[in-house]
Amino acid sequence: MSTEGPVVNVHVLFFAKSRELANTPRSKVDVPVEIIASDLLDQLVSRFGLTSIQNSLILAHNESYIENLSDKILLKEGDELAIIPPLSGG
Amino acid sequence: MDHVKLVQVPIDITHIHQLLADEGCGASSVFVGTTRNNFQGKTVVSLAYEAYDNMAVKEMNKICSDLREKWPDLKHIVIYHRLGNVPVCEASVVIAASSPHRSEALESVSFAIDQLKTRVPIWKKEIYEGDNISEWKENKESFRPKKSLSAFNYAACPCKVEESHDVPRSLVQIRVNDAELTKRLECFVNKKRAEINSQNVIDFKSPLVDSDKDFSDSCARTQSTIIKQEQSNCHLKVRRVNNRCGPQQMELRPNYEFELNKLMGSRDGVTDPSKEIRKSLPNSRLQAIELYMGLTTDNEENIFSRIKKVENRMLQLESISPEYRHFTNLEPSSREPPLPKRIKKKSYSAHELSVFIQKIKDGREINE
Numbered sequence A: 001m002s003t004e005g006p007v008v009n010v011h012v013l014f015f016a017k018s019r020e021l022a023n024t025p026r027s028k029v030d031v032p033v034e035i036i037a038s039d040l041l042d043q044l045v046s047r048f049g050l051t052s053i054q055n056s057l058i059l060a061h062n063e064s065y066i067e068n069l070s071d072k073i074l075l076k077e078g079d080e081l082a083i084i085p086p087l088s089g090g
Numbered sequence B: 001m002d003h004v005k006l007v008q009v010p011i012d013i014t015h016i017h018q019l020l021a022d023e024g025c026g027a028s029s030v031f032v033g034t035t036r037n038n039f040q041g042k043t044v045v046s047l048a049y050e051a052y053d054n055m056a057v058k059e060m061n062k063i064c065s066d067l068r069e070k071w072p073d074l075k076h077i078v079i080y081h082r083l084g085n086v087p088v089c090e091a092s093v094v095i096a097a098s099s100p101h102r103s104e105a106l107e108s109v110s111f112a113i114d115q116l117k118t119r120v121p122i123w124k125k126e127i128y129e130g131d132n133i134s135e136w137k138e139n140k141e142s143f144r145p146k147k148s149l150s151a152f153n154y155a156a157c158p159c160k161v162e163e164s165h166d167v168p169r170s171l172v173q174i175r176v177n178d179a180e181l182t183k184r185l186e187c188f189v190n191k192k193r194a195e196i197n198s199q200n201v202i203d204f205k206s207p208l209v210d211s212d213k214d215f216s217d218s219c220a221r222t223q224s225t226i227i228k229q230e231q232s233n234c235h236l237k238v239r240r241v242n243n244r245c246g247p248q249q250m251e252l253r254p255n256y257e258f259e260l261n262k263l264m265g266s267r268d269g270v271t272d273p274s275k276e277i278r279k280s281l282p283n284s285r286l287q288a289i290e291l292y293m294g295l296t297t298d299n300e301e302n303i304f305s306r307i308k309k310v311e312n313r314m315l316q317l318e319s320i321s322p323e324y325r326h327f328t329n330l331e332p333s334s335r336e337p338p339l340p341k342r343i344k345k346k347s348y349s350a351h352e353l354s355v356f357i358q359k360i361k362d363g364r365e366i367n368e
Helices: A016-022 A037-048 A050-055 B013-020 B053-072 B100-118 B147-151 B178-204 B248-250 B254-262 B274-293 B303-320 B324-328 B350-367
Strands: A007-014 A026-032 A034-036 A058-061 A072-076 A080-084 B004-006 B027-034 B042-051 B074-081 B084-087 B091-099 B122-128 B225-228 B241-243
Touching: A007 A016, A007 A037, A016 A037, A016 A080, A016 B350, A026 A037, A034 A037, A034 B084, A037 A050, A037 A058, A037 A072, A037 A080, A050 B178, B004 B053, B013 B074, B013 B091, B027 B100, B042 B074, B053 B074, B053 B100, B074 B100, B091 B100, B274 B303, B324 B350
Parallel strands: A007 A080, B004 B074
Antiparallel strands: A007 A026, A034 A072, A058 A080, B027 B091, B042 B084, B042 B122, B074 B091, B225 B241
């Protein structure tokens, strides 16, 4: 992953369709300490082959939704990111 | 009390009732979501649920606190969700609430299931009978990325910004590459051009065409006459534009076609008079000549062939009777030989004659 400046290693979790496409339930990646959520999502999407469902994905950071993808997020070593496809609970 | 749980085994409804029981509560509402056995004509065998466990429990707890905020009288709240493989007709989710009066219990449970479908990270996959490929379901209520953000992939448009021109990203409204920006600018310019063009068309059209439009504020260019306003004290010399030939004044100008048609003899000024002329001309003059020449012609005949006939007739008459041309000559006097001039003869006296002779004599002497 092309990154400039300091990077941290974080966990990435995949669920449902994204888990099947990524072919793994979890992974670890290096990401910039400071990044716009949409850019982060795009990086993860291209890295794990999720382009087919890209437009329906949202991100969760440390078990909280990133409500606005244009927000800047600050990451720490060992943080947990989750790729959330459309929900179907109930 | 809040009871929130993700379970791998069938949910026991009687256990839920026990959790809800409270002496002060006159109502308990229980919603049980069960798995359907069909989807779009395909038979569903079972559903496989998975969850982002920690976050799901977190979100379910958030729903509980939301409910308590909205309906403070609620006593107990239960949210149980089953995970793993759930055969059809079995409960996948149970949401229950107890309260002193029924409305809180009923309303809160309804609200809670909507919230659960919207934000609790749980997914189900329908497994169908036969060879149908199993599908991940999507709740229509599901939390989704905002359309405006998903519609455009900013990352696909890398925008290199020089350090010296770095602007805080929160202040930048448009993040596109040069090609996209150029395209947008072009579109904008084209749109503006089209707007101006259409406005000009309206300005330069005769107002009679659509008289409902107000032309007082039109900025159409005009050929205007400037007339100095009388008794104006302004040092700027205020003048009034007397617009006589601008596009708005088009209807005030003479209609040349109309006038011309009138001159040409059209009674109403609209019809082209050349047809009438074609009829009236032979009827009056040419017909008179033909009559004089003893020719019989058809009015509908081509005018040139009729003239040709007249000419032939004249040549023929000239050849058989030369004096006839005097009749047809426009200026017979000029053709006639001039009348013989009467020459006035001068008479000389004897003295004059002798002087004349002397002159001749002298001349001869000089010459000799």
